[in-house]
Amino acid sequence: MKRFLCFLAFVFAGCGSALAQVPNDPLSWLGRISSAAHKLNYTGTFTYQSGKHVETSRITHLVDANGEYEKLEALDGSPREVVRNNDEVQCFLPEQRLLIVDQFGARRSFPARLPPSPNALAENYRIRKGEVSRIAGMESQQIILEPRDEMRFGHHFWADVASGLLLRARLVGEKGDSIEQFVFTEVQIGAPFDKEKVRSRFTRSSDWKVVNARGNDVRVEDIGWIFRNSIPGFRQVVSVARQARKERGEAYHVVFSDGLAAISVFIEPESGKGVAQSGLSASGSFNIFRRTVSDHRITVLGEVPAQALVRIADGVEMRKR
Template sequence: MRKVLVAVAGCCLLLASSIARADMPGDPLSWLGRIASAAERVNFTGTFMYQSGAHSETSRIAHRVDEHGQFERLEVLDGSPREVIRVGSEVRCVLPDERTVIIDRANSRRVFPVRLPETFGSLAESYRISKGRVSRVAGYEAQAILLEPRDNLRYGRTLWAERQTGLLLKSRIVDEDGGVVEQITFNDVRIGGEIGEELLTPRFEYNDSWRVVHAGGNEIGREETGWGATPPLPGFAPVSAMKRPLGQDRGEAIHLVFSDGLASISVFIEPLSAEAPQDQLGEQSNGAINIYKRAAHGHLITALGEVPARAVRRLGDAVQPGAH
């Protein structure tokens, strides 16, 4: 899974400059392709706001791509301090208050402004995709792309892409009634130009006394997991399977990912301990993420994703051993 970026960094830079000069595409699928690649190939820095229900927070981000690969620093400016540092294919999430560092792979993250996969497959089977109006976001002209779900198992989305580069400037998720579930938007952003080392230098230092969590798992074949979903959730196909460590003396969890090409649902399957609190089973939510937990076959099954609650429940209930 680990991507080697150094060998292709020069090509990425050339592609980034050519994107800025290219004619703007007319069809919405081409716009989605530009959005998917721009955040990986364009230098930018700015602040953006995340809003979900009554919760909001502001983050500062700087991203640089050069002949040595990709570098990024994201700092949450509200509440408890958090910092995410990317160097090449590795991401470190630093939590100073908890004296904890979480190490993961860069390609496991789909956070703003990287909100789309590199390929879309049969996305049009699950969404009606169209171009919206051009409007201004953070001082730039932005093309709106609308994704309207064809059923009630996924949310609707609107994406606003900067017209010259395709960089995502704003993202909105809405429920079936049109209510805003989540919105992320740049308050200010500078696209292109040099990104100095001072913008990428970590603010927080840590040492050997901190707890280090290696979140990256080992990818395995889906047939090796011994688990699957029957019946499958319409429009969602299995896209990856891995084993992730649970911590000292706790063994491993199986992590399955199902996707419709845009939204994804993660399913974690771990041995059920006798101490597991039963009152935490059932449906929960955390912002735009819905969570469903059930105990079955001697395991705790947790399904979660930025999809309606009915979708995570249906998939969570469908997961069972021996299904593929």
């Protein structure tokens, strides 16, 4: 333990100063967790589990005066990488010779699961400290967020006591069941800056297809659709238009978030190839609700209870002209 504390003292410029920054109240802990994910250099391996599905990934996150750089590598199944340079995201799928270019979205990835300013979360979640335990060989403080209504799930976070970096995150259902979980199995905090470590190992040649998935920002007021139903605490954070297919016109993607949970609404012209299935379904940790409105397919999905999706979907209407 003495050697471990001395190591922390070297990495974080003094064991005493690191421990002095440890907050007592849970809301301050959330701010510390949020900051650590974006301001620290770290590299490690983590697992993701939802039901019986388990994936292992490796993440490298580096910071300098120009911003954040990150590489996420899938270690199971087909090779794939996600490389981020500040807000630009590139997804490399070498088996399909495909590169998807997108922008950093509203759904937060591990370990950056919290918004930059988490204080507003107290309006929709009861926040308290839990137990101290060891994860990936580090002392971690548990922070528990219990939803104040039935429109969102709960969250359990475990953060490294010394640095504040999130080591484990669990999404909790209405009955206390685990919906999904991220957890580091090993992590190095304070990794030296080496930009080569956040470059893709795949070389894109001329036969690769490049898909721009970023879309064009639009105002909801201008797209011809109305969202009559709202959910307390959720606000619009994304509204973009994309070309669905050449013959089908534009599709819209609108995202509402409370800072943790995100609800995506996709509005697309019907394909004309039969009647698409409506109603509720699920895919992994996501609930999905579909309905048809004015020859358009409305798809609403998110890691939220089904009633939240139904409420949003039932309020989507085409504006009367």
